[in-house]
Amino acid sequence: MxxxxxxxxxxxxxxxxxxxxxxxxxxxxxxxxxxxxxxxxxxxxxxxxxxxxxxxxxxxxxxxxxxxxxxxxxxxxxxNQRYKFKIPPKDVGFLIGKNGAKINEVKLSSNVDVHFDRSEKPEKPDGEQEEDTDVFVTGNYQTILTGLRLICDRLSSKGQQTLYDDPRTLQFAESLMESF
Missing domain, CATH: 3.30.1370.10 (K Homology domain, type 1)
Incomplete structure (x- = not known):
């Protein structure tokens, strides 16, 4: 043949x-x-x-x-779809969290990969603000949506105290009991 x-x-x-x-x-x-x-x-x-x-x-x-x-x-x-958005440089550290704890939580919870574009940006004349940081979220369509929702929730909580900040509160205990 x-x-x-x-x-x-x-x-x-x-x-x-x-x-x-x-x-x-x-x-x-x-x-x-x-x-x-x-x-x-x-x-x-x-x-x-x-x-x-x-x-x-x-x-x-x-x-x-x-x-x-x-x-x-x-x-x-x-x-391996990729979604790109921008955030202000001042929010990058908040989104990542101490030792990467918050961004790793997003990655594990939604099964996405998150990368930040940390390339050198050219200096702007006249003391203008820094350019926004590019954030890339990679996964399939559904996991990207989940990851973006978690990122949005994290960024919108900036400056607000959550019940998880102090585990000695009554609200934390009630939330914990509801999860069982």
Whole structure:
């Protein structure tokens, strides 16, 4: 039986930083596509040094394997969406919390990744205020919404005392009892 070759320009659909997720731990994703479809899958570079997926095998097997490749790329893209917003530099420390406790709580509670752009900003003439800090939240659509809500709640609570600040209060004890 003849083997055909199909090329899929993965660089057009997936950022190169996510190529490792496509390959999978110890190549598990490639192995799975190869075994389920009876094809050979290689990742190579074209003349412009862009990543290309090369599938080799019987025609109908290639069609199924290509479908699996596109499905995997879509899944990776959906799980790696990125939302960017800006906050004033004075709020960055409050959002992060002591030793990163508050931002880690947001990350763990919503299953997102949060990064701050700390690159050097050019100085502004005439003593203007510093530029806002870029904040990037990465995850899937639902986790990003949850993370943004937690970040918004944290920022809106600035300057307000919460019942968790002093665990000796009656409100803290009532809140604790309600959670049981």
């Amino acid at each position: 003849n083997s055909d070759i199909v090329y899929f320009p993965i660089h057009e659909h997936l950022d190169s930083s996510h190529l490792g997720q496509f390959i999978g731990h110890e190549g598990i994703n490639i192995y799975k596509i190869e075994k389920e479809n009876g094809v050979t899958l290689d990742i190579c570079k074209n003349e412009e040094e862009n990543s290309i997926v090369r599938l080799t095998g019987p025609y109908w097997n290639l069609k199924c394997a290509l479908n699996d490749v596109v499905e995997l790329v879509t899944k990776i893209r959906n799980n």
